[in-house]
Amino acid sequence: MEPELKVGLAGLGSVSRTILHNIQTIPNVKLTAVADIRQEPLDRAREQYGVDTYTSVEAMCESSNVDAIWVCTPNLFHTEHTIIAAEHGKQTVSAVQEHGWSSADACLQALLAARDALGLEYVAWIEDRRDGAII
Ligand SMILES: NC(=O)c1ccc[n+]([C@@H]2O[C@H](COP(=O)([O-])OP(=O)(O)OC[C@H]3O[C@@H](n4cnc5c(N)ncnc54)[C@H](O)[C@@H]3O)[C@@H](O)[C@H]2O)c1
Numbered sequence: 153m154e155p156e157l158k159v160g161l162a163g164l165g166s167v168s169r170t171i172l173h174n175i176q177t178i179p180n181v182k183l184t185a186v187a188d189i190r191q192e193p194l195d196r197a198r199e200q201y202g203v204d205t206y207t208s209v210e211a212m213c214e215s216s217n218v219d220a221i222w223v224c225t226p227n228l229f230h231t232e233h234t235i236i237a238a239e240h241g242k243q244t245v246s247a248v249q250e251h252g253w254s255s256a257d258a259c260l261q262a263l264l265a266a267r268d269a270l271g272l273e274y275v276a277w278i279e280d281r282r283d284g285a286i287i
Pocket of ligand 1: 162167207208224
């Protein structure tokens, strides 16, 4: 049997609607858990997708039913949630998509420091929406 990557999605806002749908179509990937501070989208996700639900990203990261975390919470939580996921040994996808280069840079520097401290690999995609540059 092919290995399966069990993914937990952090943040069930507007962007999550696309992710929740598309993730079902990726081979060898299974959505197993979601986290949000709001109960209503958690209940809906449990009903629609049969996933485990958590009211904090940290609690979701403690689950052995999750291999990787997709961070889709508001921008100001990206650094914190990505570091929490990394500290729990989870592969992590997050967007460093702040408004203004200085805050994006601060976010990236914090993530790189965490990567070095934890000895993990980290891939960043940095996009400047003003001119479309990808760094
Ligand atoms: N909206 C877009 O078109 C778009 C496109 C690409 C990327 N993004 C990025 O995706 C991310 C999410 O965007 P969105 O539009 O879905 O935002 P949103 O505000 O609609 O949703 C954020 C969700 O995170 C939850 N949340 C807030 N604090 C939390 C916490 N501490 N722990 C757990 N959950 C928490 C909220 O309850 C909400 O459900 C942002 O970083 C955004 O930049 C957005």
